[in-house]
Every structure is written in structure tokens, then in C-alpha cells.
Amino acid sequence: MLTISNLTVSVDDKAILKGLNLSVPKGEVHAIMGPNGAGKSTLGYALAGRDGYTISADQLSWDGDDLQELEPHERAAKGLFLSLQYPVEIPGVAALTFLRTSVNAQRRARGQEELSAPEFMKRAREAAGTLKIPDEMLKRPLNVGFSGGEKKRMEALQILLLQPTLIVLDETDSGLDIDALKLIGETINGLRGPDKALVVITHYPRLLDYIRPDRVHVLQGGQIVTSGDAKLALALEADGYDSVVANA
Amino acid sequence: MTAHPSTPTTAEADLLAAASKTGVALPTLSLPTRRTPGWKYADLRKALSGHLQAVPATIEIQGIETQGQATVEPQAIALEPEATDLARLHAALAQVEQRIEIEGEQELSLTFAAPDDQQVACGQVRVRIAPGANLRIRERYQGDSDSFLATQVIYELGEGARLERVIDDRLDGVVLWARVQFALGAKAATESFGRMTGSRLARHDWRVDHRAAGSFARFHGALDLAGSQHANIRLQVHHHVAGCETQELFKTTANDRGHAAFEGCVHVAPGAVQTVAEQAHHGLLLSENAEINALPELEIFADDVICAHGATCGALDEQALFYAQARGIPEAEARTMLTAAFLSEPFDEAPPWIRQHFGFEA
Numbered sequence: 001m002l003t004i005s006n007l008t009v010s011v012d013d014k015a016i017l018k019g020l021n022l023s024v025p026k027g028e029v030h031a032i033m034g035p036n037g038a039g040k041s042t043l044g045y046a047l048a049g050r051d052g053y054t055i056s057a058d059q060l061s062w063d064g065d066d067l068q069e070l071e072p073h074e075r076a077a078k079g080l081f082l083s084l085q086y087p088v089e090i091p092g093v094a095a096l097t098f099l100r101t102s103v104n105a106q107r108r109a110r111g112q113e114e115l116s117a118p119e120f121m122k123r124a125r126e127a128a129g130t131l132k133i134p135d136e137m138l139k140r141p142l143n144v145g146f147s148g149g150e151k152k153r154m155e156a157l158q159i160l161l162l163q164p165t166l167i168v169l170d171e172t173d174s175g176l177d178i179d180a181l182k183l184i185g186e187t188i189n190g191l192r193g194p195d196k197a198l199v200v201i202t203h204y205p206r207l208l209d210y211i212r213p214d215r216v217h218v219l220q221g222g223q224i225v226t227s228g229d230a231k232l233a234l235a236l237e238a239d240g241y242d243s244v245v246a247n248a
Numbered sequence: 249m250t251a252h253p254s255t256p257t258t259a260e261a262d263l264l265a266a267a268s269k270t271g272v273a274l275p276t277l278s279l280p281t282r283r284t285p286g287w288k289y290a291d292l293r294k295a296l297s298g299h300l301q302a303v304p305a306t307i308e309i310q311g312i313e314t315q316g317q318a319t320v321e322p323q324a325i326a327l328e329p330e331a332t333d334l335a336r337l338h339a340a341l342a343q344v345e346q347r348i349e350i351e352g353e354q355e356l357s358l359t360f361a362a363p364d365d366q367q368v369a370c371g372q373v374r375v376r377i378a379p380g381a382n383l384r385i386r387e388r389y390q391g392d393s394d395s396f397l398a399t400q401v402i403y404e405l406g407e408g409a410r411l412e413r414v415i416d417d418r419l420d421g422v423v424l425w426a427r428v429q430f431a432l433g434a435k436a437a438t439e440s441f442g443r444m445t446g447s448r449l450a451r452h453d454w455r456v457d458h459r460a461a462g463s464f465a466r467f468h469g470a471l472d473l474a475g476s477q478h479a480n481i482r483l484q485v486h487h488h489v490a491g492c493e494t495q496e497l498f499k500t501t502a503n504d505r506g507h508a509a510f511e512g513c514v515h516v517a518p519g520a521v522q523t524v525a526e527q528a529h530h531g532l533l534l535s536e537n538a539e540i541n542a543l544p545e546l547e548i549f550a551d552d553v554i555c556a557h558g559a560t561c562g563a564l565d566e567q568a569l570f571y572a573q574a575r576g577i578p579e580a581e582a583r584t585m586l587t588a589a590f591l592s593e594p595f596d597e598a599p600p601w602i603r604q605h606f607g608f609e610a
């Protein structure tokens with residue numbers, strides 16, 4: 001279970017999240033929707049432990065571990081994966097090298113043996129095949145000069161290889177054409193399982209056609225202002241945030 | 249209190265005495281300080297504080313015996329009339345230069361080893377590459393003594409000759425003054441790729457003369473300075489004639505109290521039209537006490553040229569660092585990975601044997 005209780009986050013003394021509460025049990029998919037600037041990405045960064053965010057919370061835990069006690073790389077080793085709205089370009093580091101370094105760093109942290117080069121290559125090729133990522137792209141520096149859609153595919157590839165248990169997707173649908181949206185949506189939907197929790201942050205409900213949420217939450221003004229089932233996403237699309245929130 | 253330049257320091261007195269023993273009249277010697285034009289980032293006088301005893305240079309030249317097509321001969325050193333005091337001192341102490349004649353295809357390694365503590369060694373090598381000949385060379389500077397090593401290598405490339413050069417320095421404690429000159433004939437091409445970690449004071453003076461049409465020179469380097477290592481690269485390129493090209497790309501990281509200074513100047517003489525000269529220097533400061541100075545310069549006296557220079561300096565990309573950590577890579581490992589990636593770019597287009605030399609996949 002992901003438990004967030006009374007989370008406040010500020011950046012440069014500016015309060016962005018103001019007492020946010022959210023619980024996502026294992027096995028469930030929750031969507032977080034909200035207008036631009038609501039603090040959705042900030043929630044993702046706070047979970048991942050990015051520097052520069054001042055955080056206080058009564059509880060911030062995943063699967064019994066207090067996330068606030070852990071460094072970002074330790075959170076990753078505990079199963080957290082934050083797919084970024086704008087994946088970062090890493091000049092000079094081939095995508096494959098980056099992937100192998102992260103897979104093996106997480107394995108080391110968990111006391112598992114590192115993957116041999118051939119074993120890693122086998123898994124990487126297979127996952128890349130699923131996501132229709134050409135070999136040539138894996139040899140290029142990670143995300144450098146990749147299109148928006150290619151960057152999101154690389155994020156999905158990392159999910160397949162790292163096998164996280166708490167997956168937070170921040171606007172993974174943005175920048176994707178319909179085919180890529182379907183491919184990535186279906187691939188991630190295929191990862192659902194009793195030991196995993198998914199948090200799908202999105203501005204538009206398109207991705208939710210492929211990853212059907214158990215719960216939908218609306219984030220506005222730094223708090224969850226209303227929650228509902230999958231139908232809430234449709235209402236938001238039809239009527240807009242303001243009227244849905246006003247009628248809640 | 250700093251001594252007045254007219255009062256010789258202990259090192260200056262020792263060096264003068266050593267020169268006089270070789271029979272070369274050297275009336276005075278004032279070692280360069282920060283105020284000496286061209287030495288702003290290398291205070292040699294300050295770096296050479298104690299006694300210095302002159303000893304013969306150890307120059308190891310490997311590779312030619314087996315190839316049969318190259319020869320080494322000691323020759324007297326000819327000084328240019330405008331030679332500085334320091335250059336005269338170097339010539340006096342080096343006494344001879346090793347002259348290497350290259351024909352056909354050769355592979356060489358040339359290693360200058362620093363002498364022992366409180367010693368000075370001066371060495372000079374001239375490499376003549378015949379028209380159409382090809383040389384691959386590894387030029388190395390090594391040692392960890394409290395000494396002064398002064399070297400000069402002169403590369404003369406005949407028409408259509410080709411020189412591929414690796415510079416590798418492994419120095420600590422040594423005060424180095426390494427001069428390298430390139431005289432390029434028509435359509436000659438040279439490419440240098442260096443990885444340097446500096447020294448107590450490491451001064452590299454490189455001078456390139458494009459003297460006939462169609463020559464090409466590339467200088468790519470990565471400087472990785474930590475501790476209190478210092479490096480000063482001064483690269484002077486002269487385009488005397490039309491239609492030659494120079495490409496420079498240097499990347500520097502400085503950690504702890506490391507200090508790097510890159511001074512690159514490209515002179516394009518009147519009439520040297522259709523010159524192409526591009527220089528770039530990018531620095532990455534890894535600590536608050538580190539320092540990187542980059543001074544790319546262009547002096548253009550001809551029309552119809554393509555010349556550009558750029559310099560950037562910054563810190564490690566925090567976003568990239570977070571991204572790597574969020575994927576499970578611990579901070580220290582992420583920093584190392586990103587720094588190494590930054591320093592790898594100058595080698596992207598290196599010939600396979602050079603990429604291998606520096607541990608990259610060919």
C-alpha cells in the first residue's frame with residue numbers, strides 16, 4: 001500500500017501541496033487528474049525524493065517503508081519508479097549502458113547478483129521488441145535528440161527492465177500519437193498485478209482508455225478535492241474541472 | 249615578500265650555473281611569472297622554489313627498431329633568433345635533439361620520464377614524417393617526483409603526410425613545461441587526442457603552422473583535474489596560407505582545488521582565405537574551490553573564412569543527476585558516470601586505435 005497522509009510540499013518557500021491525502025492499495029490503479037499547475041508533477045518528485053523540495057507528512061510510505069528515510073536511489077531499489085513528464089537527456093551515456101547500470105545498481109541494493117552482459121542484453125532486446133524500439137536507438141545517448149514519443153517509449157522500456165512495484169506515470173500520454181499511446185498503455189496495463197500499485201498522473205483521460213483506473217482523484221489547489229471511480233474521468237473530460245469540482 | 253626579478257631565486261641561480269657548464273653563454277635568466285606575457289596561468293618561477301640539479305633527460309623511444317624504416321640520430325639544436333631565455337636554457341641543458349625520420353607506416357611511443365626530486369631534465373625530439381608517410385604516436389609524460397621536466401617535440405609533416413597522436417600524461421608533483429610544434433606541409437593532416445590529469449604545474453605549449461594549402465589539424469582533449477592538480481594548455485595555431493583547417497574541442501572537469509586554464513588562439517594571416525577554424529572549450533566545475541579559465545581567441549586578417557569559437561562552463565546537470573538516482577544509481581556513481589560521459593565527447597570521432605588506447609569501445 002502507498003500511504004500519503006497530510007503531505008505538504010514547498011519549493012523556494014512556495015507551498016505547492018497543502019495537506020494531501022492518498023492511499024493506493026496493492027493491486028490497484030489510481031489516476032490523479034487536475035489542471036495545469038495543480039501540483040501533479042510535484043507529487044511525483046516528492047515521492048521520488050528530488051532535492052529542493054521541502055516536505056512534511058504524517059506518513060509517506062510504500063509497502064511498510066518510510067520513503068522519507070530513503071535516498072532517491074534507495075526508493076528505486078524498493079520498487080518505486082517515477083516516469084517523468086519530461087524525461088532527461090543524458091549526453092555521452094548510451095541508453096543500454098544507462099539501463100544496465102540502473103538495473104545492476106538496484107540488484108546490488110537488494111542483495112541480488114548483477115546480471116551478466118549477455119543476460120542483460122537478452123532481456124533488453126526482448127523488452128525493446130515489445131515496445132518496437134529499434135536496436136540502433138539503444139546505442140544512442142539516452143534521450144538525446146529523441147522525439148517526445150521516443151522518450152516515453154524509453155521510459156516504458158525502463159519499467160519493463162527494472163520491474164518496479166510502485167509505478168508513478170507523470171503525463172506519460174503527452175507527446176504520444178495514437179499508436180504509441182495504445183502500445184505503451186497496453187504494455188503497462190499488462191504489468192498490473194496483485195503486488196503492484198500504479199499511480200497514473202494525467203491531464204487528459206486518453207491513457208485511461210488503456211489503463212482503466214480503480215479510482216480517480218482530482219488534485220487542485222494542492223489537495224485532493226474529489227475522488228470517484230473511472231466514470232469521474234469521463235465527467236472531467238465532458239464538463240471540465242471547474243464544474244465537476246463545484247458539483248462534488 | 250616576493251624577490252625582485254633581478255635577484256635570482258635559488259632555482260634560477262642553479263639553472264644558470266648548469267647552463268654555463270655546458271658552454272652556452274646565458275647572461276641572465278628570469279623564469280616566467282604570472283606577469284610575463286603568455287604565462288598568466290603558469291607561474292613557473294613560483295613553482296620552482298628549491299634547488300635544482302641538472303641531469304640528462306630520460307627519453308624512451310619505442311617501436312622503431314622493429315619497423316626498420318625509421319632512424320634516430322642525435323643532432324645539435326638550432327635555436328631561433330627570437331628564442332626566449334627559457335628556450336635558450338632548455339636548448340643548453342638538452343644539448344642535443346633526437347631526430348627521428350619516418351617513412352612508410354610507423355607506430356611509435358615516445359615517453360618523457362621526470363628525473364628525481366630536486367632535479368631538472370630537458371629533452372628534445374624532432375620527428376620528420378616524409379611526404380605521404382603515416383605515423384601513429386603515443387606521447388607520454390610520466391613521473392611523480394618534485395622535479396622540473398622541460399621537453400620539446402617538433403613534428404614536421406611533408407606533403408600528404410599523416411600524424412595520429414595520443415597525449416597521455418601521468419604526473420604528480422612534477423613541474424612540466426612541454427612544448428610541441430607542428431609544421432604542416434601541403435595536404436598534411438594531424439589529429440591529436442589527449443587525456444590529461446595535470447600536475448603540480450603542467451604547462452603545455454603547442455604551436456601549429458599551416459604553411460601550405462590543404463593541411464588539416466585536429467586537437468581534441470579531455471582534462472580531468474582533482475586534488476590540487478594544475479594544467480595550462482596554450483594552443484597557438486597560425487594559418488599562414490589559404491585553404492587549411494583547424495578543429496579544436498577540449499573538455500575539462502575540475503574537482504577539489506584543481507585548476508585548468510585553456511588558452512587557444514587562432515591567427516589567420518592576410519591572404520589565408522578559405523580558412524576553417526573552429527574551437528570549443530567546455531568546462532565542468534565539480535567543486536567550489538576548483539577553477540577553470542577558458543580563453544579562446546581569434547585573430548583574423550583575411551576575408552572569406554569560417555571561424556568560430558565557443559566556451560561554456562557550468563556545474564553537473566542536477567536534472568540528469570536526479571534522473572539517474574531515480575533509476576536506482578547511487579549519487580556518487582551517478583556523478584562518476586555523468587562526469588565520464590562529459591569527458592568522453594572529444595574521443596567520439598577518434599580513430600579506433602586511439603579510442604582503444606583510452607579504454608573506449610573502438
Ligand SMILES: Nc1ncnc2c1ncn2[C@@H]1O[C@H](COP(=O)(O)OP(=O)(O)O)[C@@H](O)[C@H]1O
Pocket residue numbers: 011012014016034035036037038039040041042043
Ligand atoms: N522548481 C520550482 N520552483 C518554483 N515553482 C515551482 C517549481 N516546480 C513547480 N513549481 C510551481 O508549482 C506549481 C505546481 O507545478 P507542477 O507540480 O509542475 O504542476 P502540474 O504537474 O500539476 O502541472 C506550479 O505553480 C509551478 O509553477
Ligand SMILES: [Mg+2]
Pocket residue numbers: 040041042085170171
Ligand atoms: Mg506536470
